[in-house]
Amino acid sequence: MQKIKPTVSGMDIICAEQPAGATGIVIFGASGDLTVRKIIPGLFDLYRRDLMSGNFYILGCGRSQITDEQFQKTAAESIEDEDSDKIKSFAAKCHFLTGGYDDSALYEQLGMRIDKLNKLHKVDGNLIYYLSVPPPLYPVIVQKLHDADLSCRQDPQEKRKVRLIIEKPFGHDLDSARQLNSVIASCFDESQIYRIDHYLGKETVQNILIFRFANTIFEPVWNRNFIDNVQITIAESLGVGHRADYYDKSGALRDIFQNHMLQMLALVAMEPPASFEANCVRDEKAKLLESIRPLEIEPWSADIIKGQYTTGIIEGKSVPAYRDEEGVAPDSKTETFVAARLYIDNWRWKNVPFFVRTGKQLAAKNTEIAITFKQVPHSMFVEAGLDDLPANVLIMQIQPAEGISLQFQAKHPGSKLCVGTLDMNFHYSDIFGVKMPEAYSRLLLDAMLGDQTLFNRYDSVEIAWKLLDPVLKSWRDNPTDPDFYPAGAQSFAAADSLIESAGRKWRPIE
Numbered sequence: 001m002q003k004i005k006p007t008v009s010g011m012d013i014i015c016a017e018q019p020a021g022a023t024g025i026v027i028f029g030a031s032g033d034l035t036v037r038k039i040i041p042g043l044f045d046l047y048r049r050d051l052m053s054g055n056f057y058i059l060g061c062g063r064s065q066i067t068d069e070q071f072q073k074t075a076a077e078s079i080e081d082e083d084s085d086k087i088k089s090f091a092a093k094c095h096f097l098t099g100g101y102d103d104s105a106l107y108e109q110l111g112m113r114i115d116k117l118n119k120l121h122k123v124d125g126n127l128i129y130y131l132s133v134p135p136p137l138y139p140v141i142v143q144k145l146h147d148a149d150l151s152c153r154q155d156p157q158e159k160r161k162v163r164l165i166i167e168k169p170f171g172h173d174l175d176s177a178r179q180l181n182s183v184i185a186s187c188f189d190e191s192q193i194y195r196i197d198h199y200l201g202k203e204t205v206q207n208i209l210i211f212r213f214a215n216t217i218f219e220p221v222w223n224r225n226f227i228d229n230v231q232i233t234i235a236e237s238l239g240v241g242h243r244a245d246y247y248d249k250s251g252a253l254r255d256i257f258q259n260h261m262l263q264m265l266a267l268v269a270m271e272p273p274a275s276f277e278a279n280c281v282r283d284e285k286a287k288l289l290e291s292i293r294p295l296e297i298e299p300w301s302a303d304i305i306k307g308q309y310t311t312g313i314i315e316g317k318s319v320p321a322y323r324d325e326e327g328v329a330p331d332s333k334t335e336t337f338v339a340a341r342l343y344i345d346n347w348r349w350k351n352v353p354f355f356v357r358t359g360k361q362l363a364a365k366n367t368e369i370a371i372t373f374k375q376v377p378h379s380m381f382v383e384a385g386l387d388d389l390p391a392n393v394l395i396m397q398i399q400p401a402e403g404i405s406l407q408f409q410a411k412h413p414g415s416k417l418c419v420g421t422l423d424m425n426f427h428y429s430d431i432f433g434v435k436m437p438e439a440y441s442r443l444l445l446d447a448m449l450g451d452q453t454l455f456n457r458y459d460s461v462e463i464a465w466k467l468l469d470p471v472l473k474s475w476r477d478n479p480t481d482p483d484f485y486p487a488g489a490q491s492f493a494a495a496d497s498l499i500e501s502a503g504r505k506w507r508p509i510e
């Protein structure tokens with residue numbers, strides 16, 4: 001392990017970046033969008049930063065008739081970097097195998113090809129299977145890998161070395177997630193399984209844990225005695241793009257809320273784990289998710305509301321209504337926005353509202369966690385007309401820029417007693433001056449190192465679905481239109497009344 005202690009902008013940094021050993025990476029669905037946009041660039045980033053051994057290979061797999069040369073060309077073209085020699089040597093390690101995912105012959109050939117490539121690239125048995133295919137294909141691939149003796153579940157020596165990365169969405173409700181977990185558990189050991197949620201690979205999301213548990217000043221006030229409410233926003237200013245077909249069957253609740261949103265909430269609210277060991281962190285996350293009070297869905301909009309965008313203007317351009325997007329049903333009731341009020345029934349958080357919202361085609365791209373503290377219990381400045389002092393707000397900014405800011409009150413210079421709100425800001429890019437590492441590279445490295453901390457365990461996936469299943473059932477059984485909001489909106493009446501009925505206001509999306 002390399003231990004370095006450099007100083008950046010007057011800040012002592014202690015970090016430990018461990019490079020991965022020799023690994024073979026088999027990507028199912030390698031002709032797809034995710035492979036080209038995220039997985040290959042993510043792997044190259046590790047290779048460029050010497051965080052991956054030179055002894056590796058990438059074997060793309062799928063139905064497409066693609067030669068090694070064609071795959072190498074696609075891989076090289078997907079990388080943006082000035083070092084063309086590095087790109088060339090990386091691309092030379094890319095190969096392709098064509099076959100149907102349900103065809104046993106593919107897996108026979110895969111076994112032989114892995115043996116050959118292990119020898120060619122001097123990889124000693126370390127192997128990752130990355131399922132980057134549409135979710136209905138997960139069970140068949142997992143089962144076929146096992147049937148062909150490629151999962152190495154039975155071999156306690158090997159199982160530590162053979163790992164399976166599974167993309168989201170993991171199931172579309174509680175039953176399907178349980179079934180998928182059960183198929184996977186019959187073929188792979190849980191210690192081999194890496195359910196990816198790329199939000200957990202983002203620097204600021206990981207920083208929630210450092211911020212909370214590597215400092216002493218925040219944890220004593222991180223509870224119902226000092227915090228008035230927490231708002232989590234994942235706002236996008238884009239529509240469904242090329243994913244309309246998938247999205248129309250999924251909606252915001254399944255696409256973002258069940259995974260990214262609840263995972264971020266768990267990190268903000270969980271109890272301190274005893275160590276940063278994978279299962280300690282995952283135990284605490286699971287306990288927290290289990291403590292979320294079941295959502296009240298009757299009467300209709302007590303705890304959760306849904307919306308869908310109509311035509312509107314974003315950045316001066318007119319955008320079509322969701323129902324007019326290509327691939328979306330003209331009478332679609334799919335929610336492109338969802339907002340909820342959650343409560344965590346435990347000692348720390350009893351009756352503190354967590355307001356969460358996510359939506360497409362909103363006023364701006366903005367992902368943040370805002371912790372609003374309670375107002376001062378008594379203002380000593382009433383005589384000066386300052387009886388309603390604003391509360392302190394701590395904002396963890398996750399997208400587009402990553403950083404942390406704290407709002408507090410300060411005196412305006414002058415002879416009169418004037419108070420204003422100031423922001424104490426920390427921007428990652430200002431301090432570290434580097435491009436933020438891509439979430440995918442971090443997670444790929446962790447999977448190669450066998451570190452499951454930032455990956456979802458089977459239980460937290462199921463607990464999250466258990467919370468949302470009654471909502472999905474209610475929406476399915478009562479198929480009403482969502483509330484409509486114009487593209488480019490900050491908010492709309494139903495979302496506002498959810499929070500205003502609890503005496504709070506949404507933060508602006510900017």
Ligand SMILES: NC(=O)c1ccc[n+]([C@@H]2O[C@H](COP(=O)([O-])OP(=O)(O)OC[C@H]3O[C@@H](n4cnc5c(N)ncnc54)[C@H](OP(=O)(O)O)[C@@H]3O)[C@@H](O)[C@H]2O)c1
Nearest residue numbers: 029031032033034035062063064132133134135167168169
């Ligand atoms: N793209 C993203 O931004 C994104 C973000 C988050 C999660 N994900 C998840 O990552 C996975 C891959 O995403 P993707 O966007 O790369 O998917 P994709 O482009 O739709 O599909 C990946 C590959 O799977 C194969 N495939 C597609 N449909 C198939 C079908 N009906 N039957 C058999 N094979 C089929 C195709 O390869 P062959 O024809 O060569 O077999 C295709 O190139 C999905 O689970 C998705 O939910 C993607």
